[in-house]
Amino acid sequence: MTDIAIRTENLTRRFGDFTAVSDVNIQVQHGEVFGFLGPNGSGKTTVIKLLTGLLPLSGGDAWVDGIDVRKDPEEVREHIGYMSQKFSLYDDLTVLENLTFYGRIYGLCPEKLRSRIDDIVSQNVLGPYVNRQAGKLSGGWKQRLALGCAMLHEPKIMFLDEPTAGIDPVARRQLWDLLFDLSGKGITFFVTTHYMDEAERCSHVAYIYFSKLIADGTPAQLEAMPDVNPVGTRRLEIRTTQVTRGLRLVRKFQGVHYATVFGQSVHALVDGSFDQEGLAKLLKQEGIDITEVRPLTASLEDVFVELTYRRQAEMEGKHA
Amino acid sequence: MRNPxxxxxxxxxxxxxxIRQDSAAIFFALFIPIVQMxxxxxxxxxxxxxxxxxxxxDNQKKESREFIDRLRNSDTYRIVKYVYSDHEMNEAIIGAEARVGIKIPWDYSDRLLKGETAxxxxxxxxxxxxxxxxAINVSAAIGLEESLKRVLAVGQTLPVEIRPKVLFNPDSRSPNFFLPGLMAVLLLSVTTFLTAFAIVREKEKGTLEQLFVTPVKPMGLLLGKILPYLGIGFTELCIILVALVTIFKVPIHGSVILLLVLSIPYLFVSLSFGTLISxxxxxxAEAMQMAFLTFLPSIFFSGYIFPRETMPLPFYIISMFVPATYFINITRGIILRGAGLRHLWFDxxxxxxxxxxxxxxxxxxxQKKVVAT
Known part of the structure; x- marks a missing residue:
């Protein structure tokens, strides 16, 4: 038992000539909710498969709960819970039967199994549905049951691969509340997601892009990264009723690095030489109706978009 | 030490x-065989x-009518039509009104009376x-009998008489021959299909991948999948046996216990086939097609329909690798001939x-799949 729940050193996985995961170093502390982000195909799921012992490592080392994944993948499986991207319950089994099945798979004795099922049912608020077939539950309840099934053996570390893909916002929030509740009890969560609001909630995030880890820290640390906030630039939010035309104009201005729309406003990264009033004036000259221009701090989305663009530019530069 | x-x-x-939830599978497993039987x-x-x-x-005399009566009494022929020309007879056969056309020529009775060959x-x-x-055999036999009657003097008997006695299935009833073979084919198909489906379904749903991250062992997973279907196969066998005796009146001459025991390795063959397919x-859908590929040789090469003895050598060799061949030997041996283990040990x-x-x-x-996923 160590202080560190998950640790990797130069974790690498190759499939033939293709390197899916390249020299990834991660440290996740016990009780953290670790958000693992990255575009599709960047290697997120492969990292989870490596850490859960489903795929052998091609290089580097990894420890989960202090257990060497290379040496004893089976031991790792008994200490972790894993909810895969397409985690499926058995639709024709009831909630209770699903839980009983997974409990038995983990070899829980009957008394232990009963008390664990009681715990999970009350903790995940599954009470009213225990005798309902899993196939007849709605998306959010399915996810709670799935989480329950993956936690019957009291794992300290949970791997969740896109747990909220395709469920409604209310169920999504409820699931996250549950995760924080559990993390308060000392359970570590390793969660992949595409939702930035979910990422903002995490205590620790990392961003993987084309097999390489390119950012790692708290959301606040990432938002303050120099790469995201280059010296001599500032972020501005332009509130307007004519976002589409506004965006088109802003993108044409000299000294605008990047602009995008958020609801009724345009977010732009501009040279320090631009100030709020100057930009507002320029736009008003073009006949745009400006409500307000104000400074903005980078969001996690800005961070990932910026980092992705930079990497793309670097890679293209390399090929050229 | 972990439990393997x-x-x-x-x-x-x-x-x-x-299985309890999926009534279609139960229906498939238990009812369809009875229908096929x-x-x-x-x-x-x-x-x-x-x-x-x-x-x-073409003769229309007493002699020719005697010959026609003989045909009619043979049970092999059923006279559907009398015709009056070669052309009509040909047409009747081409038009599938009849399978056999028999022409008695105009000089039939004259030649008989003159002692010539008619x-x-x-x-x-x-x-x-x-x-x-x-049709050939029976017509030849009738001709021979007719000739002997005319050659032999009154009161004289045949020097040699063949007295065939059919053992084990004295009435040559088809069900007695077919059903024990059908049993082997039905057991094979149902268990192969069910196991293959049971595993492929979990693959399609993604639950199989989920199981691989649990500490479940490949052997535990595989046997846990197979044994319930072994149970179904066994139940089905019992139902078939009961139907065999009560509905189809096929007597079982040998030991039922021996038959049940010997069905277990056979069921393992078909369950393992199902797993391999999966x-x-x-x-x-793909599993279904592959299961059919294993199903057809069991029908055609096992001796279920075509006797193995008359197969060309390459087919005979194939038949040696078809498990149903051996199980059909066992079912026919035990049910029809009352054979014991000392006769059937090789099968x-x-x-x-x-x-x-x-x-x-x-x-x-x-196991490889488990590790490779």
Missing amino acids: FQGMNAMIYKEVIH TILGFGIDTNIRQIKTVIFD QVMVLIDGSDSSVAGQ TKARSQ AFMLVIMGSLLFFAAARRF
Whole structure:
């Protein structure tokens, strides 16, 4: 038992000539909710498969709960819970039967199994549905049951691969509340997601892009990264009723690095030489109706978009 | 020390619920065989009787009418039509009004009376070879009998008489022959399909991948999947046996216990086949096609329909690798001839060998899949 729940050193996985995961170093502390982000195909799921012992490592080392994944993948499986991207319950089994099945798979004795099922049912608020077939539950309840099934053996570390893909916002929030509740009890969560609001909630995030880890820290640390906030630039939010035309104009201005729309406003990264009033004036000259221009701090989305663009530019530069 | 069968009980628990929930599977497993047995048991009679026959009697005398009566009494021929020209007789056969046309020429009675050889022409539609064969044999026998009667003096007896006695199935009833073979084919198909489906379904749904991250062991997973279907196969066998005796009146001459025991290695063969298919197939439709590929040789090469003795050598060699061959030997041996283990040990031995080889091949492939996912 160590202080560190998950640790990797130069974790690498190759499939033939293709390197899916390249020299990834991660440290996740016990009780953290670790958000693992990255575009599709960047290697997120492969990292989870490596850490859960489903795929052998091609290089580097990894420890989960202090257990060497290379040496004893089976031991790792008994200490972790894993909810895969397409985690499926058995639709024709009831909630209770699903839980009983997974409990038995983990070899829980009957008394232990009963008390664990009681715990999970009350903790995940599954009470009213225990005798309902899993196939007849709605998306959010399915996810709670799935989480329950993956936690019957009291794992300290949970791997969740896109747990909220395709469920409604209310169920999504409820699931996250549950995760924080559990993390308060000392359970570590390793969660992949595409939702930035979910990422903002995490205590620790990392961003993987084309097999390489390119950012790692708290959301606040990432938002303050120099790469995201280059010296001599500032972020501005332009509130307007004519976002589409506004965006088109802003993108044409000299000294605008990047602009995008958020609801009724345009977010732009501009040279320090631009100030709020100057930009507002320029736009008003073009006949745009400006409500307000104000400074903005980078969001996690800005961070990932910026980092992705930079990497793309670097890679293209390399090929050229 | 970890239990190499960890998860087996859990898998059995779950499969039993699946089976209980999936009434279609139960129907498929238990009812369809009875339907197939009924069709083959009552509907099919391979003894050829009542072949549709046209007669062209160009002679129209007492002798020719005697000959026609003989044909009519043989049970092999059923006279459907009398015609009055060669052309009409040909048309009747081409138009499938009749399978056989018999022409008695105008000089039939004259030649008989003069002691010359009288000829009878028998035209046979060869499109069904077994019907044609039977028609030839019976017509030849009738001709021979007719001739002997005329050659022998009154009161004289035949120097040699053949007295055939058919053992074990004295009435040559088709169900007695077909149903024990059908049993082997039905058991094979149902268990292979069910196991292959049960595993491929989990693949399609993604639950199989989920299981691989649990500490369940490949052997536990595999046996947990297979054993409930072994149970179904066994239940089905019992139902078939009961139906065999009560509905189809096929007596079992040998030991039922021996038959049940020897069915276990055979069931293992088909369950392992199902597992092997499931490791290859990505969808249930694909599994279905592959299962059919194993199904057809069992029908055609096992001796179920065509006797193995008359197969060309390459087919005979194939038949030696078809598990149903050995199980059909066992079912026919026990049910029809009352054979014991000392007669059937070789077939039993082959099934045990095939069952174990296939099971370990399935387990190995399965294990590889588990590690490779």
